[in-house]
Amino acid sequence: MSPVTVTGPLYTTIYVYINIQKTVMPDYTTFTETIGHCHDVLDEIFLIHQEAVLLGRFDDAIQLFNCYRELHDLHKAFEDEKLIPKFNEHGNHGRWPASLYLQEHDKIRELMQKTENYLTTLSNSELDGRNLRRNIIAFLDREKTFKGYCEHHQDREEEGMLPELDDLADSGWRAGIIGPFVEEWENCVTHNTRTVKKILMTWETTVQNT
Numbered sequence: 001m002s003p004v005t006v007t008g009p010l011y012t013t014i015y016v017y018i019n020i021q022k023t024v025m026p027d028y029t030t031f032t033e034t035i036g037h038c039h040d041v042l043d044e045i046f047l048i049h050q051e052a053v054l055l056g057r058f059d060d061a062i063q064l065f066n067c068y069r070e071l072h073d074l075h076k077a078f079e080d081e082k083l084i085p086k087f088n089e090h091g092n093h094g095r096w097p098a099s100l101y102l103q104e105h106d107k108i109r110e111l112m113q114k115t116e117n118y119l120t121t122l123s124n125s126e127l128d129g130r131n132l133r134r135n136i137i138a139f140l141d142r143e144k145t146f147k148g149y150c151e152h153h154q155d156r157e158e159e160g161m162l163p164e165l166d167d168l169a170d171s172g173w174r175a176g177i178i179g180p181f182v183e184e185w186e187n188c189v190t191h192n193t194r195t196v197k198k199i200l201m202t203w204e205t206t207v208q209n210t
């Protein structure tokens with residue numbers, strides 16, 4: 001199938017992404033702001049990935065999903081290795097226990113793998129016309145399970161564990177672990193942003209050539 005051409009909203013997407021890079025940078029002093037920012041970046045990359053699916057650009061959709069996964073896994077590892085154990089040390093005084101966040105991480109890993117498998121199947125389907133459109137709809141319906149679960153989990157973290165941990169942990173300990181994580185996170189964002197921008201520029205070229 002030849003790539004579907006795109007119109008106005010694509011440009012908006014580029015600017016939304018650039019805006020995230022330049023204007024929504026947190027000061028990285030609290031877990032709520034730091035991880036909240038990670039979630040915003042992840043949401044935006046996931047949306048660009050879904051745009052690629054809608055456009056029938058499956059190679060791009062796979063690459064974008066890989067960018068999403070790399071960043072997602074980095075932030076999840078920080079939560080698993082640093083935040084949740086510390087949160088657990090303080091006992092179950094929060095809205096939700098530490099064990100729930102871990103269970104949700106396991107479920108997210110499982111759903112992410114399923115989503116990746118569905119995407120590979122769609123990409124290899126070699127369908128066109130109505131069949132392709134219907135398969136894209138079916139894929140997005142399935143992907144909604146993963147997307148909805150992640151949104152729910154992020155909301156839970158932003159309303160529960162993160163602000164609760166900001167209150168519990170002293171600022172010296174916070175600063176000592178946020179600094180190295182942010183450095184790693186920003187390197188990962190820079191490297192993946194290159195891929196995202198390169199893909200978006202190919203879409204832009206398609207528009208200019210039509």
Ligand SMILES: [Fe+2]
Nearest residue numbers: 076079153157
């Ligand atoms: Fe998480």
Ligand SMILES: [Fe+2]
Nearest residue numbers: 035079154157
């Ligand atoms: Fe998170």
